[in-house]
Amino acid sequence: MTTQQLIDQIKIKKSFLCVGLDVDLNKIPKHLLELEDPIFEFNKAIIDATHDLTVSYKPNTAFYEAYGIKGWQSLQKTINYINENHPEIFTIADAKRGDIGNTSSMYAKAFFEDLNFDSVTVAPYMGKDSVEPFLAFDNKHTIMLALTSNEGAFDFQTLNVDGKELYKQVLETSKNWKNSENLMYVVGATKAEYFTEIRKIVPDSFLLVPGVGAQGGSLSEVCKYGMNANVGLLINSSRGIIYASNGTDFAEKAREEALKMQQKMESILK
Amino acid sequence: MTTQQLIDQIKIKKSFLCVGLDVDLNKIPKHLLELEDPIFEFNKAIIDATHDLTVSYKPNTAFYEAYGIKGWQSLQKTINYINENHPEIFTIADAKRGDIGNTSSMYAKAFFEDLNFDSVTVAPYMGKDSVEPFLAFDNKHTIMLALTSNEGAFDFQTLNVDGKELYKQVLETSKNWKNSENLMYVVGATKAEYFTEIRKIVPDSFLLVPGVGAQGGSLSEVCKYGMNANVGLLINSSRGIIYASNGTDFAEKAREEALKMQQKMESILK
Numbered sequence: 179m180t181t182q183q184l185i186d187q188i189k190i191k192k193s194f195l196c197v198g199l200d201v202d203l204n205k206i207p208k209h210l211l212e213l214e215d216p217i218f219e220f221n222k223a224i225i226d227a228t229h230d231l232t233v234s235y236k237p238n239t240a241f242y243e244a245y246g247i248k249g250w251q252s253l254q255k256t257i258n259y260i261n262e263n264h265p266e267i268f269t270i271a272d273a274k275r276g277d278i279g280n281t282s283s284m285y286a287k288a289f290f291e292d293l294n295f296d297s298v299t300v301a302p303y304m305g306k307d308s309v310e311p312f313l314a315f316d317n318k319h320t321i322m323l324a325l326t327s328n329e330g331a332f333d334f335q336t337l338n339v340d341g342k343e344l345y346k347q348v349l350e351t352s353k354n355w356k357n358s359e360n361l362m363y364v365v366g367a368t369k370a371e372y373f374t375e376i377r378k379i380v381p382d383s384f385l386l387v388p389g390v391g392a393q394g395g396s397l398s399e400v401c402k403y404g405m406n407a408n409v410g411l412l413i414n415s416s417r418g419i420i421y422a423s424n425g426t427d428f429a430e431k432a433r434e435e436a437l438k439m440q441q442k443m444e445s446i447l448k
Numbered sequence: 449m450t451t452q453q454l455i456d457q458i459k460i461k462k463s464f465l466c467v468g469l470d471v472d473l474n475k476i477p478k479h480l481l482e483l484e485d486p487i488f489e490f491n492k493a494i495i496d497a498t499h500d501l502t503v504s505y506k507p508n509t510a511f512y513e514a515y516g517i518k519g520w521q522s523l524q525k526t527i528n529y530i531n532e533n534h535p536e537i538f539t540i541a542d543a544k545r546g547d548i549g550n551t552s553s554m555y556a557k558a559f560f561e562d563l564n565f566d567s568v569t570v571a572p573y574m575g576k577d578s579v580e581p582f583l584a585f586d587n588k589h590t591i592m593l594a595l596t597s598n599e600g601a602f603d604f605q606t607l608n609v610d611g612k613e614l615y616k617q618v619l620e621t622s623k624n625w626k627n628s629e630n631l632m633y634v635v636g637a638t639k640a641e642y643f644t645e646i647r648k649i650v651p652d653s654f655l656l657v658p659g660v661g662a663q664g665g666s667l668s669e670v671c672k673y674g675m676n677a678n679v680g681l682l683i684n685s686s687r688g689i690i691y692a693s694n695g696t697d698f699a700e701k702a703r704e705e706a707l708k709m710q711q712k713m714e715s716i717l718k
Contacts (some may be wrong), residue, residue: 200551232699238546240554246562268503275543276571278598281470294515301571303593305600315534323573324605328548330575334614339607344614351603399492 179296179319181384184268185408187233192444194409195436196234196270196386199224199256200241207424217245217252220428222259224420227429229264231298231440234412236386239303250283257293269296270386273325276301282311290318297321297366299386302348308357313357315424319384320361323351324376325391327366362386365404367395367413373403384410391418399441401446409447416440449566450587455678457503458533458636462714464502464679466540466656468686469494469512469526474593477694478666487515487522490698492529494690497699499534501710504682506540506656529562538682539566540591540656546571552581560588567591569656572618576625582686583627589654590631594619594646597636597659619649630654635674637665637683643673654680667709670714678716685709 188194201217210216225235242249257303260267271293276286284298289298290312299318300309312320325345335345352361364378367389372425376385385404388394397413404411414421419439423431456522458464471487477577480486495505507526512519530534530537547567552570559568560582567589572577573586582590595615605615622631635646646655655674660683674681689709693701697715 202554238547238551238554240551240558244554244562247517247520247524249558250517254517261626272547274571274574275510275544277508277542278596278600281508281510284472284508284514288513290520292514298562298607301544301573303571303604304544304596304598306602307598307600309600313620326548326574328574328577328578330548330577332616333575334573335575337609337614337617339609339614344604344609345609347607348604381680387612389600391509 179268181196181319184233184384187266187268188409191230191233191440192447193231193233193440194411194443195225195232195439196236196412196414197228197232197313197419197436198272198388198414199235199400200416201252201420203245204240205421205424207426207428210425215248215252215255217242217249218255218259219285221252221256223429224432225260225264227433228419228436229267231433231436232267234270235260236269236414238272238416248359254293257295261294265290270321271295271298271336274299274301276304276308278304279307279311281443283306286312290315297362299323302352306351313355313360315360318360321386322348322352322361322363325364325365325370325372326361327395331366331368346375346379353380365389367400370396370399370403373400377404377406381406382408382410384412386414388414391415397442398446413439413443449538451589453652454503457506457536458537458679461500461503461710462717463501463503463710464613464681464683464713465709466506466684467494467498467502467689468542468658468684469507469690470686471507471528472511473515474692475691476528477696477698478487479543479696485518485522485525487519488525488529491522491526492664493699494528494702495534497703498689498706499537501703501706502537504538504540505530506542506684508686513556524563527565537680541565541568544569544571544593546574546578547675549577550579552578552715556582556585560585567632569593572622576621578621579624582654583630585630588630591656592618592631592633593623594633595635596640597665601636601638616645616649619646623650632656637670640666640669640673643670647674647676649675652678654682656682656684658684661685664717667712668716683709683713
């Protein structure tokens with residue numbers, strides 16, 4: 179998917195919502211556990227109930243790997259289901275990968291070719307040659323961690339490096355990498371004022387924003403400081419939507435929560 | 449496996465070699481491609497030929513994920529084969545994972561419980577709560593990236609943070625995390641002098657050292673500056689051993705290369 183196609187979808191759906199498919203067997207409705215593939219069945223129901231309200235789905239690979247081969251199969255069935263039924267959806271493999279060059283190429287192959295995701299999240303610590311192999315794929319997007327929404331973000335990301343915080347240096351350096359137009363960035367919603375500074379460095383890039391909702395960030399504040407002319411934001415919500423209910427009405431309740439988010443977004447887009 | 453058991457194995461085998469199982473279908477002998485699971489068959493032959501010369505095997509997960517479910521099955525068969533036949537071997541899942549707390553717990557479950565590896569590599573960028581979930585497992589080890597052996601290592605890892613390089617800050621900070629005695633570190637062999645500085649910060653920790661051999665680092669230099677009273681080093685070699693030949697004699701040639709490394713190590717241990 180091209181960036182322009184993503185922007186078009188945001189305008190059509192009046193939504194820049196990303197639904198995180200972080201499926202934990204301990205949290206999904208009990209009646210699904212009797213089915214052959216509870217994780218896929220859960221995702222399928224969530225997708226069927228929310229696909230018109232969201233522009234993106236983001237399975238976090240950890241929740242699938244934890245169940246071994248069965249989990250990897252659920253991930254594959256989920257991405258296939260989205261690609262076949264809703265090809266307009268921007269898919270994100272939240273995998274936070276990164277390794278030396280030839281090894282990163284194998285990860286890129288795994289997520290862009292084998293699973294056919296539109297994008298994958300990567301970690302910056304190993305630098306240029308750990309990220310550029312992902313950037314080499316046309317119409318695929320690499321979403322690099324910049325400032326995350328967890329407590330540990332302040333251990334290293336905000337350390338002072340030659341007068342500026344490390345995450346700002348990460349943003350600046352990455353702009354010089356080959357095919358950097360294929361980069362997006364993860365920026366947590368925990369401190370909305372940070373977006374002003376970030377937009378000075380990457381005015382045009384899409385930002386994937388976790389931490390709105392369950393983790394306490396404010397949608398309107400993030401939009402106030404982070405939005406650009408093409409919207410430029412994908413706001414992720416996982417638990418707040420997919421675990422809105424753990425009864426047989428879980429998909430219906432998920433839709434209600436997604437609709438609330440979409441409506442807020444529609445009013446902001448006006 | 450406990451750290452003491454690893455140290456004992458190093459003394460018994462007179463080796464601190466780690467063989468990297470980075471299996472690329474384009475590089476393995478052609479005759480294996482006719483078998484049902486060429487990756488596993490390749491690994492099995494390498495393991496059978498080298499297990500008495502090495503204390504550790506390290507599959508890099510990228511090379512398995514690139515082949516989807518089939519690849520994940522090869523990884524599972526490989527770790528099961530090692531655990532069943534050579535339980536004295538210290539196994540490393542080279543996965544470079546890291547995510548927010550509850551998600552890192554899922555990765556820890558994947559590698560420590562589902563696959564039953566002794567250790568996993570992790571990335572430090574997301575800080576304390578992205579690594580501590582791994583450290584919570586008894587007799588499991590978490591090998592955190594400090595200074596890697598690739599070109600991109602100098603993009604961020606060596607930036608000056610309040611008077612010291614970032615990788616040193618990463619080492620120092622991590623010492624304060626809960627169960628930090630379960631930490632080991634990845635330190636590339638590219639500049640052996642760095643080990644002097646690193647040993648001032650983490651004198652007792654095991655260091656996993658890539659970059660000797662194919663990537664140009666010197667074994668004797670690394671040992672000179674990096675060894676401690678318990679050896680404290682695992683020297684990785686991947687391509688130099690497993691791709692020593694791509695004919696039908698590949699396992700035999702791999703053994704020859706592993707033996708050369710083991711003999712050098714034995715003479716250093718004296």
